[in-house]
Each structure stands twice: as C-alpha cells, then as structure tokens.
Amino acid sequence: xxxxxxxxxxxxxxxxxxxxxxxxxxxxxxxxxxxxxxxxxxxxxxxxxxxxxxxxxxxxxxxxxxxxxxxxxxxxxxxxxxxxxxxxxxxxxxxxxxxxxxxxxxxxxxxxxxx
Amino acid sequence: xxxxxxxxxxxxxxxxxxxxxxxxxxxxxxxxxxxxxxxxxxxxxxxxxxxxxxxxxxxxxxxxxxxxxxxxxxxxxxxxxxxxxxxxxxxxxxxxxxxxxxxxxxxxxxxxxx
Numbered sequence: 001x002x003x004x005x006x007x008x009x010x011x012x013x014x015x016x017x018x019x020x021x022x023x024x025x026x027x028x029x030x031x032x033x034x035x036x037x038x039x040x041x042x043x044x045x046x047x048x049x050x051x052x053x054x055x056x057x058x059x060x061x062x063x064x065x066x067x068x069x070x071x072x073x074x075x076x077x078x079x080x081x082x083x084x085x086x087x088x089x090x091x092x093x094x095x096x097x098x099x100x101x102x103x104x105x106x107x108x109x110x111x112x113x114x115x
Numbered sequence: 116x117x118x119x120x121x122x123x124x125x126x127x128x129x130x131x132x133x134x135x136x137x138x139x140x141x142x143x144x145x146x147x148x149x150x151x152x153x154x155x156x157x158x159x160x161x162x163x164x165x166x167x168x169x170x171x172x173x174x175x176x177x178x179x180x181x182x183x184x185x186x187x188x189x190x191x192x193x194x195x196x197x198x199x200x201x202x203x204x205x206x207x208x209x210x211x212x213x214x215x216x217x218x219x220x221x222x223x224x225x226x227x228x229x
Contacts, residue, residue: 006158034216043204044159044219059216093158095217102147102166102208104217108158 002028004096006107020080021110023094029074030096039090084114117142119207121220129228134192136223138205145207148188153202195227
C-alpha cells in the first residue's frame with residue numbers, strides 16, 4: 001500500500017535557526033507533494049504544492065525564501081524552515097499522491113518547536 | 116477561494132451508536148471530498164472519500180453522503196467503537212490533476228464513550 005514517511009518526527013530549534021524535514025514515499029510514485037502546516041489549535045494550511053518537473057507553487061503567506069522545497073524524484077521531498085520563530089511552531093505534514101489519483105497520503109508529520 | 120466549514124467542533128457518542136459529522140463547502144467546482152482521522156500526536160490518516168459523480172459511498176462502518184445542491188457532505192460512523200475516538204477532518208478539492216489543493220475543515224473531535 002501507499003506509505004509516506006516523514007523525519008524527524010519531532011525537532012526543537014533555537015529561534016532564528018533553520019530546520020530541514022524530509023518526506024519519503026514508499027510503494028507508489030509521489031508525482032505531487034503537498035506540504036501543510038497545522039499550527040496550535042488550528043486546521044491545516046497549505047504551504048506549497050510541488051509536482052516533479054514543474055515549478056513549485058506557494059500559497060499566499062508562504063514563500064520560497066522562507067520554506068524552500070526540493071522534490072528531486074518520485075519518492076523524496078524535503079522542506080526547510082529558514083529563520084524559524086515562534087509563529088513557525090506546529091506540525092508539518094507532507095502529503096503525496098501519484099499522477100491521475102486524487103487521494104493524498106500523509107506522513108505522520110514533523111513537529112517543530114522553537115525556543 | 117474555497118472555504119470548508121466543519122459544523123461540529125466536538126461530538127460525544129456512546130459506544131455502538133452512530134456519529135455524524137457535517138461539512139459544507141463554497142466552491143461549486145469542488146468535486147473531490149476526502150476525510151481524514153488524526154489521533155493524538157499523530158498525522159492524518161485517510162479514511163474514506165467521495166467524488167461528485169456519486170452521492171453516497173460506504174466502506175464497512177463508514178458512510179459518506181454528498182449533497183451537491185446544498186454543497187454539503189457528511190461522514191457517518193456506524194456502530195462506533197472506542198478506537199474511533201479521534202479528530203476527523205473533512206476536505207474539499209478540485210479533482211482535475213492540474214494545480215489542485217485540499218482545503219480542510221477545522222476538525223471534529225469525536226469521543227466514543229464506552
């Protein structure tokens with residue numbers, strides 16, 4: 001079946017530093033990857049959509065300069081949170097789908113705490 | 116853009132009873148509606164979905180209903196069990212394979228009381 005692994009599961013970084021998180025798809029080809037953030041007490045906000053061999057599309061309020069994403073092949077994506085501050089705390093989820101399918105399969109998330 | 120409202124923020128039911136979670140959406144172009152379950156401290160687990168070409172879908176104890184006229188869809192969990200306790204999120208999206216995205220509801224915390 002379709003599985004998505006994210007790591008690290010939890011991370012703590014100092015305010016102003018950066019943190020990279022990774023997403024691995026197993027058992028299917030991750031043609032598209034969506035990165036979401038769930039801030040405390042909130043629902044899921046889309047950060048960006050990435051499709052292999054296409055430009056990454058960022059949502060309003062999220063930029064490549066702050067959340068650079070790499071999606072080099074059909075099984076892997078990474079995202080970095082640059083200059084993390086308190087408002088960047090939350091659970092970051094990677095959802096992946098294969099071409100022609102609608103369903104996103106999510107990893108367990110990377111929980112980011114900022115001190 | 117699309118907005119998804121999830122009407123029940125919390126829901127408590129007795130074990131064995133049914134639970135119903137309702138969502139509404141605003142964009143008539145939305146045509147794919149997945150549901151996810153989030154257990155404490157974990158990510159999103161896909162549970163069931165429905166496409167706009169049908170108005171009902173069932174998978175074991177889960178039933179999803181879609182009313183396109185009212186722009187409303189609902190998740191029915193029958194014969195609830197304590198392990199159904201979790202936060203459930205509905206979402207809406209376009210189903211074309213171009214630049215789509217999911218818009219999530221705020222979540223419903225379901226508690227099944229034994």
